[in-house]
Amino acid sequence: GLIKFDRDREDRTGFPEAVYSSGKDYEDLIIIANNYFKSVKPNEKSSLLFTRLSKSRFESLNDDLSDLKEKGFNLDYNPKAKILRINNYPLKDKINPDYGKIGILTAGTSDIPVAEEAKIVIQEGGCEVISSYDVGVAGIHRLLPQISKMVKDKVNCIIACAGMEGALPSVVAGLVDVPVIAVPTSIGYGVSDNGKTALFAMLQSCAPGIAVVNIDNGFGAGVLALTIVKNH
Amino acid sequence: GLIKFDRDREDRTGFPEAVYSSGKDYEDLIIIANNYFKSVKPNEKSSLLFTRLSKSRFESLNDDLSDLKEKGFNLDYNPKAKILRINNYPLKDKINPDYGKIGILTAGTSDIPVAEEAKIVIQEGGCEVISSYDVGVAGIHRLLPQISKMVKDKVNCIIACAGMEGALPSVVAGLVDVPVIAVPTSIGYGVSDNGKTALFAMLQSCAPGIAVVNIDNGFGAGVLALTIVKNH
Amino acid sequence: GLIKFDRDREDRTGFPEAVYSSGKDYEDLIIIANNYFKSVKPNEKSSLLFTRLSKSRFESLNDDLSDLKEKGFNLDYNPKAKILRINNYPLKDKINPDYGKIGILTAGTSDIPVAEEAKIVIQEGGCEVISSYDVGVAGIHRLLPQISKMVKDKVNCIIACAGMEGALPSVVAGLVDVPVIAVPTSIGYGVSDNGKTALFAMLQSCAPGIAVVNIDNGFGAGVLALTIVKNH
Amino acid sequence: GLIKFDRDREDRTGFPEAVYSSGKDYEDLIIIANNYFKSVKPNEKSSLLFTRLSKSRFESLNDDLSDLKEKGFNLDYNPKAKILRINNYPLKDKINPDYGKIGILTAGTSDIPVAEEAKIVIQEGGCEVISSYDVGVAGIHRLLPQISKMVKDKVNCIIACAGMEGALPSVVAGLVDVPVIAVPTSIGYGVSDNGKTALFAMLQSCAPGIAVVNIDNGFGAGVLALTIVKNH
Amino acid sequence: GLIKFDRDREDRTGFPEAVYSSGKDYEDLIIIANNYFKSVKPNEKSSLLFTRLSKSRFESLNDDLSDLKEKGFNLDYNPKAKILRINNYPLKDKINPDYGKIGILTAGTSDIPVAEEAKIVIQEGGCEVISSYDVGVAGIHRLLPQISKMVKDKVNCIIACAGMEGALPSVVAGLVDVPVIAVPTSIGYGVSDNGKTALFAMLQSCAPGIAVVNIDNGFGAGVLALTIVKNH
Amino acid sequence: GLIKFDRDREDRTGFPEAVYSSGKDYEDLIIIANNYFKSVKPNEKSSLLFTRLSKSRFESLNDDLSDLKEKGFNLDYNPKAKILRINNYPLKDKINPDYGKIGILTAGTSDIPVAEEAKIVIQEGGCEVISSYDVGVAGIHRLLPQISKMVKDKVNCIIACAGMEGALPSVVAGLVDVPVIAVPTSIGYGVSDNGKTALFAMLQSCAPGIAVVNIDNGFGAGVLALTIVKNH
Amino acid sequence: GLIKFDRDREDRTGFPEAVYSSGKDYEDLIIIANNYFKSVKPNEKSSLLFTRLSKSRFESLNDDLSDLKEKGFNLDYNPKAKILRINNYPLKDKINPDYGKIGILTAGTSDIPVAEEAKIVIQEGGCEVISSYDVGVAGIHRLLPQISKMVKDKVNCIIACAGMEGALPSVVAGLVDVPVIAVPTSIGYGVSDNGKTALFAMLQSCAPGIAVVNIDNGFGAGVLALTIVKNH
Amino acid sequence: GLIKFDRDREDRTGFPEAVYSSGKDYEDLIIIANNYFKSVKPNEKSSLLFTRLSKSRFESLNDDLSDLKEKGFNLDYNPKAKILRINNYPLKDKINPDYGKIGILTAGTSDIPVAEEAKIVIQEGGCEVISSYDVGVAGIHRLLPQISKMVKDKVNCIIACAGMEGALPSVVAGLVDVPVIAVPTSIGYGVSDNGKTALFAMLQSCAPGIAVVNIDNGFGAGVLALTIVKNH
Numbered sequence A, B, C, D, E, F, G, H: 001g002l003i004k005f006d007r008d009r010e011d012r013t014g015f016p017e018a019v020y021s022s023g024k025d026y027e028d029l030i031i032i033a034n035n036y037f038k039s040v041k042p043n044e045k046s047s048l049l050f051t052r053l054s055k056s057r058f059e060s061l062n063d064d065l066s067d068l069k070e071k072g073f074n075l076d077y078n079p080k081a082k083i084l085r086i087n088n089y090p091l092k093d094k095i096n097p098d099y100g101k102i103g104i105l106t107a108g109t110s111d112i113p114v115a116e117e118a119k120i121v122i123q124e125g126g127c128e129v130i131s132s133y134d135v136g137v138a139g140i141h142r143l144l145p146q147i148s149k150m151v152k153d154k155v156n157c158i159i160a161c162a163g164m165e166g167a168l169p170s171v172v173a174g175l176v177d178v179p180v181i182a183v184p185t186s187i188g189y190g191v192s193d194n195g196k197t198a199l200f201a202m203l204q205s206c207a208p209g210i211a212v213v214n215i216d217n218g219f220g221a222g223v224l225a226l227t228i229v230k231n232h
């Protein structure tokens, strides 16, 4: 086969293989899904994520993977996050309260899909998520109470997603003492440069202690947050 | 002569010709200064600004323009702003309380030279300046009281200078109802891209009502502020 | 709800919340519109703008927001500006002659949509607009009389929109003494770089006193103009 | 004074104010140092870092801050890291074994200064450092044993610095399960683009769970590592 | 005719004219195909490649070139490589064992189309190909055995294709002593910059002896590999 | 020798070899000068230009080329243009009134060096030059009379040099019917991007019929102007 | 009306108003066409060009402008050039042998549309065109005879269009003594950067005397060529 | 020690460790040199290259490495190539005629240093070099005979270095059938972008079979050429 699975990954990193679907042929997605679950033993819990999967491709998979469904697998699709989770057990079974909590913020409503991608990855990794969306620095009076609340809820890490307000992570990191993960989004127009302005603003923040990931990379932010909280 | 003065400018815009010194030959600076004041009538008040003038070039001019000094002209050099003001009357004589007040903020201490350039231009234009430096958004608890104070002092316009915290004007504009002029500075390293990241962050701010000028352009920000407050 | 309204904005800035529609899910637009007017009291005047709304999405909203129409709200769509105004009173009722007049120029015909976006925002803010389109610096003989006319009409601020002739604001600012707001547009090809060449040409203009906003940001230019003229 | 200290920072983040010296006037550095220690009480332990300080400026400070030395303060300068530490107690007194250990790797010998900047910041924050320099991915046989060793030494976080081999953090993150912090350096020529190629290569790594900071930002990497390990 | 064939090319370089189809009018493709084979003598072996040809355009050509098919020509289309080969003899007849073998690697599954483009060009040039796909540096344990195998198979040159892991050729070149050809692909998002990040990472590799070609240029990589192995 | 002269160039293009001095070793400059004039026959008129030659390098050459001076050659150095002309006859002997006249404009005083480079090249080519410097579009009332004058003087081609006012050639080309050559200069700061903003603004001008050359390339503009007027 | 015609243009520059259709509303195109010919007197020859007009928009105009056709106007559409010529007399009637001849070259077949745009503009301006397409520098043996032929045909100016071989104008200018106009095209992929690589390669050519225009700007190249040859 | 030698490299790649001196501390260079030769056995031939070493640093090393000189080592410095070769045997002893010959071309005289860097590396690797400098495509009549000569001399590979004429490798590759290695140089100004324009022009060449290396990377080109010819 053309695709080589990294089955040790879950042991090493705490969450299963995630297939980056964008740009893959549809036929290859079907092969990947079928091959992945071929060797699952009876009663073994198993799941696989397809990220960046459009709604229409999900709908086709939903038809074409009926064999898997007959074997007891569910196809849970989150249209905001554009993630398909194929699994034989519910996501909530994974949550482990020992891992603590992770907070997720967005500057605008258009940044929500990236935040949702991170949320599902974190839940798949067994950690609880607290989120607050559409709190930008241009309206600082809306932002401050949300951060206070997260501090009171004792989050162990905060993910801040923003496309047009790259300063959100700076303001947050100036107020909390847990690690802050900044996710630039490709939202905006003109000089937003598909997210590069937000990315650069985040990287050159004056508030030290900020971790940055690639533009729109909710997936990477989620995995990083898990790696941080699991290393307690 | 090679240089053509724009003597109508002061009438049109409220401040005198300002010579952009950087990149001009030293000999040309001397010619410009001498020509400019040649036609000044006895008792006529007159002044000329040289911007972007290094300290060492000022010191040479101070020697080589002794003729002008004998004719009653002063050479006032501001080393932070890098502006030389040649004049036969003090700057404070120009201040006209009817123009109101203009506030100037900087995010860090390294942004101060740009702010000082704006300050001198505004004072030359006859307007009072209130300034507060080194108030960044990463320490929001330091910023909010400064803005409150400016609002209480009834400034008619605020200039915000920042290199590493392009969000400063956004936060300010979200809190006041006067025009905010954003001046990106070339302070920073790595992805700061000599000020482009700050510039772009300011241009794509979600807080509408922000006017942006070129990187390090304290001069332009000052003139714009004057144009705004004089059009009351 | 995912979206947080900024209802204080109108008090602070003189015009209502404007929803940036591009990139939002259609379902969210409906929720926003319905929620926004839920708490409007009988006989209270209220309006909401949706910017960057395509014609086809407007047509769907026109069907799906029939409830609002029954409650007496109108859906006025301007296809050049791509703005939908939902309201229970006509735009002309807002005009307040005390605010003065704002002039709007475009270099070419293709820059008109950006100018129209600014125009509607300014009218929503209560200010009169005088416009003159397709006057580029390459045909200086067409431009000069238009500017003379605006000066005679005593505009308090001029907005100049241009994609392929970034020098338009420079030429204008050299001739008038009111603030000039430059709006680069993404019109052009090759080295126009989707508006960045116009943006940069405007920012580095030799004529000081020019305020620049993001590429295609007619909205921001309108709000800035309002903030300037209302601070008289 | 022009400079506003953030004295709460140490409480919030676990390390003292660090002055970014590059681009500040020499006179301001002296004022900052003197003001900072003015209010230190007898027997109170206190320290201050000046980062990005050239050797020649250090030598001048060493002469001009003799007053501080008389009061019992030491000026420890690390020429690779370009950090001056002014303090009245040795760095090793700060190390707290509870915080665990942080590993630091560099791809080449030219990346060492950035690594050393991180090292001093981490030690100032009280954490032990294990380092291994000049291990690039182009010689994978040199890299693998170094990573094995760090895993055996139970580091809680790894910082990987590289200018010409942006893949170093990817390879490392594929082999360990602790958070990996990637620091691009400005080492290289031609398309290295002063570190942007390394930065982008690190951000788009296929190995998820990598935190990235600004180019040459050893300081930020050190603070981020401290924030992560202290949140155990 | 508008198009000028380079019929000497095959003699000089060992493979036939290849038409870059993308951006050419469909009508021109038909003219090219018909003209090319017009002068082929009976029993003369002849072939022509159309690269970057979409599946739908191939299907149209398949109908519209029925004349050629009647004259004994086959239209072999490889949908991954997007290459159409029109010919009157099978590809395998070209393979000449004297040329040795060329290895092809990809970092991810999405890089496979570029690898396949190279493969067909090399086979057309008469050389055997050994390939191994989806072996990235982030999972070094999957990569090392693949390289060992190629070394044992005595490949004379290795082509490494990667979009998100620009370091793949560096790692390979550090382990083998045959020339390594690096092909950046446009796979990725955010800072991948359509392949420029991979391209630059490959060019600035510390492992010397790497030849780089344009982004997605599987064709050029294949021709270069042939030129190298044929010059034994 | 390392350097290959192109002695046919003067016949083909109407002006002699010009050595681009910047970046060449000083020793090579001496060799070039001596070799060039070695084969000049008694009474043969000959000249050679060194462009981009710093004043200090000229002064050294003036000493080290005393042999040439003894053979009757002059070393004429223009410090604004940074051109050294080595010759055995005066520049004015070259002027041929049949070639017509070429006009040269600059937007600011800082653009003059580029204009002077063009001027000397044109005179070397035998054509008369009319120049007017420091006429920018921001002060259109200064520009229009200068252009009128050039039209009355019947120039056959106009060269317009500008760094901060890329629109100068557009305005000029809108008013005259001779070819306009636009020369962007690297004057400016911030978004001027070392001349790229002026270059791009000139290239995308709405006034067709403008020829553009490289940033600061007064040399190329001069040669192009000569090629145009000599092809009458 | 929104659009202001520049009816003096033909007198000034020798060819009529050309409407840049791309990005204009279809309705505006109809208005422009009808308005333009409204004031044409009986028997007056008149024509108007629409550039960058897609085939489908032409077909609609062909239907919707039937009124013009009834008044004796023809709609001649060139699908390669994407130019519509509305006129009441044939193009060949314009050719004036006194203007001489202009040569047009392209590097590849994909550059032909740009060349055709230039060709029609030149013919509209009354000048004869000689063209030779698909002659790239990579096959120098095909290029040299074409240039010889143009020299023998005594062309007065050569236009060279190329996307992937920016060196074409350099090679040509090294061989001829007439002005060479270089037109970069957006053909290519990867680092071609939509024509910027060709543009920059042309601008920095070592062969002086080359005039460059914007990417894909066949129109501007045509007008420039006319301006040059008409100024004989 | 901070530096880790890669002593197996010579066996793997055919030439010794080369130290990239630029950016390394002077003290580290001394340590590297001394350590490297510490373990050399009596009569064992050994050499080490320092690349990118300035003349003044060489002169200091020449003094400070007198111990090595006493042990029989020579310090051979090539000032064009900026390479120091420390060795106990002459370079010519390495040449092995079996490896064939490698040709080196430059477009201009300023590209020679890059060519010389490649030359020394190749000679160190045991291969003969034939070079021809200052042959640009703008003077094609100078270039063609040089290439003919190299073909007659039966070179096995050609290296073409160019900054302002990125097309040189294309023209060469169109005429020969051996691999062509293109080395962009940082020579030029304005849009040359420190070599990126040449780099991109080389990468997108229409002549397939060209291998490209980093800007100014004569070193890498030399190693690549060796790898190619040694794999015969």
Ligand SMILES: Nc1ncnc2c1ncn2[C@@H]1O[C@H](COP(=O)(O)O)[C@@H](O)[C@H]1O
Binding pocket: A017, A018, A019, A020, A021, A051, A052, A217, A219, A220, D206, D207, D208, E108, E109, E110, E134
């Ligand atoms: N949305 C995403 N963004 C970034 N990386 C991803 C994403 N989804 C999956 N990945 C990673 O990319 C790798 C991809 O590969 P593949 O499916 O082999 O192309 C996976 O193993 C994940 O670690």
Ligand SMILES: Nc1ncnc2c1ncn2[C@@H]1O[C@H](COP(=O)(O)O)[C@@H](O)[C@H]1O
Binding pocket: A108, A109, A110, A134, B206, B207, B208, C006, C017, C018, C019, C020, C021, C051, C052, C217, C219, C220
């Ligand atoms: N066309 C526009 N361009 C720029 N900003 C806009 C535009 N339309 C609305 N906005 C602003 O963007 C804010 C946006 O956001 P949102 O919460 O995403 O609806 C609004 O409060 C407006 O101030």
Ligand SMILES: Nc1ncnc2c1ncn2[C@@H]1O[C@H](COP(=O)(O)O)[C@@H](O)[C@H]1O
Binding pocket: F017, F018, F019, F020, F021, F051, F052, F217, F219, F220, G206, G207, G208, H108, H109, H110, H134
């Ligand atoms: N200032 C200049 N700008 C651009 N090209 C120049 C300049 N001076 C000389 N040249 C051209 O560059 C060529 C250069 O080369 P060379 O001296 O061989 O490096 C000369 O033949 C001139 O055509």
Ligand SMILES: Nc1ncnc2c1ncn2[C@@H]1O[C@H](COP(=O)(O)O)[C@@H](O)[C@H]1O
Binding pocket: D108, D109, D110, D134, E206, E207, E208, H006, H017, H018, H019, H020, H021, H051, H052, H217, H219, H220
């Ligand atoms: N001038 C050069 N350009 C590119 N690579 C070089 C150069 N000189 C040395 N190298 C390579 O860079 C590696 C560098 O390393 P280091 O001395 O460890 O920083 C060496 O092993 C060489 O392979």
Ligand SMILES: [Mg+2]
Binding pocket: A107, A108, A109, A134, A136, C004
């Ligand atoms: Mg919002």
Ligand SMILES: [Mg+2]
Binding pocket: B107, B108, B109, B134, B136, D004
């Ligand atoms: Mg500060």
Ligand SMILES: [Mg+2]
Binding pocket: C107, C108, C109, C134, C136, G004
């Ligand atoms: Mg127009």
Ligand SMILES: [Mg+2]
Binding pocket: D107, D108, D109, D134, D136, H004
């Ligand atoms: Mg090393």
Ligand SMILES: [Mg+2]
Binding pocket: A004, E107, E108, E109, E134, E136
């Ligand atoms: Mg994979």
Ligand SMILES: [Mg+2]
Binding pocket: B004, F107, F108, F109, F134, F136
């Ligand atoms: Mg001036």
Ligand SMILES: [Mg+2]
Binding pocket: E004, G107, G108, G109, G134, G136
């Ligand atoms: Mg072709």
Ligand SMILES: [Mg+2]
Binding pocket: H107, H108, H109, H134, H136
């Ligand atoms: Mg030369």
